[in-house]
Amino acid sequence: MAEVSVHNVTKRFGKFTALSDVSMEFPDGGFFALLGPSGSCKTTLLRTIAGFLFTDGGTIRIGQQVVDDIPVEKREIGLMFQNYALFPNMTVADNVGFGLRVRKVGASEERRRIGEALDLVQLGHLGDRKPHQLSGGQRQRVALARAIVTRPRVLLLDEPLSALDKSLRVDMQIELKRIQREIGITTIFVTHDQEEALTLSDKIGILREGRMIQSGPPRDVYNNPVDVFTAEFLGDANIIAGRGQGQRLERPQAGGILVPPGSDTASALAVRPESISISTFEPIQDGISKVNATLVQRMFAGAMSTCIAEGDGNTYKVIGRDLDIPEVALGQKVWLSWKAVHTIVIPGQ
């Protein structure tokens, strides 16, 4: 096990700069997500850490070792692919044992460790099967067992769960987290699924067009996005553009939107849909932001409902418990309100 450090890494493909000046620390034993939309080069970063690609600048360390010139086969990493990449001509046990055979650990040691790894992923009884005889979830587990059996320093996962259907995915998330805790391996995984990133990781890094926009614990990044992109990408956000730009923000608009005390200049304000309440009468409490708006849409989704309201030149999305939202006909006026602390201040550039 080891910590991983990515320091000012740059990677170019011809004239295209895939990664520019990316830095992120991955402390020992943590679970980390690299999150970004497609084209953010998050997979490129993972492949650079893995050693399939070499950096054009900057330094990558695994443990104390600078690995910039070390190819993938010497980096002692475990890797799990989106399509699992199980060897179709080998049994489950031979797949898992591949890395051990390459290392020539000896037959009895090899058998013991294959057994251990398969037990860890709860597939001890399927060692003799071929990959094509397994379900998607089982293949996933074999791929995981194969990635950790050599006791690598780091486990790298490339969109590990994206090929599974929703319910299986949630099961595997829990399973993945359990196994990661059990063996305490530093794990870095790439995903475009923000929910997955928020649920699983101790720290997330948000990438956009090859730049690390923000990194930190999920709650910090969610509550304090550094820019409009992050605010909208991670969770939903109503962006209230242009308000209070370059000025003190105690009360950007009389009777309108309040910001948390002590906020500095902002380039934009944002509010999460789940922070907003809807009422038919004007709220009178102190310390809340309020907007008079017209209800345009209401979508029922079981426990929760989503409403769209327009007011004050903005469109607001509101998500709340269905029973908390008053019965109002579409086109009627409503009041939207939220606490001052729930106004997200996106720092000025």
Next chain:
Amino acid sequence: MSGLLLARLGKIWLFCILVFLYAPILVMAFMSFNASQYYQLPFEFSLKWYEKLAGNAEILDAATRSILIALVTTVIATVLGTAASVALFRFEFRGKRFLQVMLFPPIAIPWLITGTAMLIFFYGIGLGRGTPSVIIGHVALAIPYVIVVVSARLATFDHTLEEAARSMGASGWTVTRRVTMPWIAPGIIAGALFAFAVSFDQFVVSYFLSEPGDSTLPVLIYTSIRKGFTPEINAISTIIITVSMVVMLIAARFSNFGGER
């Protein structure tokens, strides 16, 4: 109703094509078992042409030579062709596209022209005619076939398998031996069979490049037909056709040639 009619017509059409392809061969095979030297009917079963063939050292020598040349060609062409396919699959390099395109003309250029060119070339470099020239010529003809067949198989190979193997610590050679090779093995076998067939059935290039007295079987058959036709030729041809067909059927099985079963 018309669909059924069409299906029936299609079957008749297919049958006609098969008759067109196989009738002459069947007649020849049939006649190799006929006692009469002049193809006289009624048919009288006899193995005498096969017996005569067994005593004909010239034909048997040529057959042995043909098989040996075909085997050597197969080994060389398969090794070189497979290595080339893997390189074309794995690496990006300048001129790769050009190289790939240039693999196809040798298949399309008439063998007569290739043969003439080779003959001039081998005399030019001082190698002249003889078995080494024949083998080099056959290898050159067979390589494109091997590359086409092996590359087709490689195209279905998931290259993340190689990456997975490397991430587990396997070096380049181990990856090739343990992961890539097992996957493309059917392609290699099919390619080898094609190479064997190309060499064994080769007439034009062999005729140009072999020395008199060192003929391959097809060349010998051609020269003996010119001297006077004997049913011994039918007998040896029947054997060759049977062997070739078995080889091609095995190749077809390995390469999914002619569609999935």
